[in-house]
Amino acid sequence: MRFMRCMECNKKISEKASVCPNCGCDIDYTYQEYLKYRKGLNNKLIHIVVDVVRYIVALGCFVIVLFSPFNFFSVLLLISCFCIMPISYALFKRIISIKYFVQNIIGFGMVITTFVAGYIYYNNTYNKHKVDSYYTYASLFYNDVFSSGIYMEDIAQDIRDSWYDYIYNNKYDSPNDALAAALKKSSSNVSFVEIMEPSVTMHYEKLLIVPEKCKHCNEVKNSAKEVYYVYKNFYNLVIHTTGTYSSFTKKYSEYDSDLANQLKEFSVIIKTYNN
Numbered sequence: 001m002r003f004m005r006c007m008e009c010n011k012k013i014s015e016k017a018s019v020c021p022n023c024g025c026d027i028d029y030t031y032q033e034y035l036k037y038r039k040g041l042n043n044k045l046i047h048i049v050v051d052v053v054r055y056i057v058a059l060g061c062f063v064i065v066l067f068s069p070f071n072f073f074s075v076l077l078l079i080s081c082f083c084i085m086p087i088s089y090a091l092f093k094r095i096i097s098i099k100y101f102v103q104n105i106i107g108f109g110m111v112i113t114t115f116v117a118g119y120i121y122y123n124n125t126y127n128k129h130k131v132d133s134y135y136t137y138a139s140l141f142y143n144d145v146f147s148s149g150i151y152m153e154d155i156a157q158d159i160r161d162s163w164y165d166y167i168y169n170n171k172y173d174s175p176n177d178a179l180a181a182a183l184k185k186s187s188s189n190v191s192f193v194e195i196m197e198p199s200v201t202m203h204y205e206k207l208l209i210v211p212e213k214c215k216h217c218n219e220v221k222n223s224a225k226e227v228y229y230v231y232k233n234f235y236n237l238v239i240h241t242t243g244t245y246s247s248f249t250k251k252y253s254e255y256d257s258d259l260a261n262q263l264k265e266f267s268v269i270i271k272t273y274n275n
Contacts, residue, residue, distance in 0.1 A: 130211040138220055138270045141203035142263065145231050148196045149259050151189045155238040156252045158182040163245040179241055190239065197235060204228045216273040223266045230258045 006013055008025040019025070162182035165171035172178040183190060207224040210217040234255040241248065 131214045131217065134207070134211050134214065134217055134220070135270060135273075137203050137206040138224065138266075141200065141207060141224060141227075142266060142270065144196055144200045144203060145227055145259070146263055148193050148200060148231070149234070149256075149263070151193050152234055152238045153256060155182075155186045155189050155193065156248075156256070158186045159238065159241060160245070160249060160252065163248070167245060175244075183241075193235065193239065200228070200231065216269075220266075220269055220273065223262070223269050227259070227262045227266050230255060230262050234259055 006020040006023065006025055009020065009023040011020065011022045013020055013022070159179060159182040162172065162178040162185075163175065166175060166178035172181065204224060207221050210221055233251075237248070237251055237255060243251075
């Protein structure tokens, strides 16, 4: 014989009894209440499990997005994270219900379409910002090289004058003395050029990284390479001077002319494509 407990007095009674022999409680009625009570507990337990699972999944999605590169899939994952969080058990049942299948497909399709369109718009805007920044670096690179070029011309002229005085006017005891005198005279110009050199190099390195979907940025990059090559030759000539008066004069004329021509070409390119 199987036993159960009375819902009123908690005494053991036969499951076949219709009335509790201890308190006279109607067993059929209390048993139905007991079943409702157990069903309520089960439903509550299901709700708790669903809540725990969705919060764990949402937290996992958020952590993955936090430590992953920003791209289209990370955006969708983040959207999923915020969609999962508010889902209740009743809404979950409705989502998987055949009755609302078409409605859910249309709803999810609209959500995905909206976010895809948003992503495309954001990507285009972000890429335009990168292209604008690229041309800003190009302008800064041009200005730095142009400014340094003017000061390097003055330094080179002082070096030529001092060497000329050493050779033809016997003003100095040696070529090194003449060079030292020229650099001392141009000390402020030398300081300016040396300060500008890291800025020139930094902006040049920025131009080596070409943004996506930029049709003309490669042309800007190639022109910047030519400018930087001539600029470094000119820089090394006047800051780390070696050779003789004749070799220095020849290189100075060559580098000065090349730098002016390359800067002119670079200026035309960035003005043409940046408008």
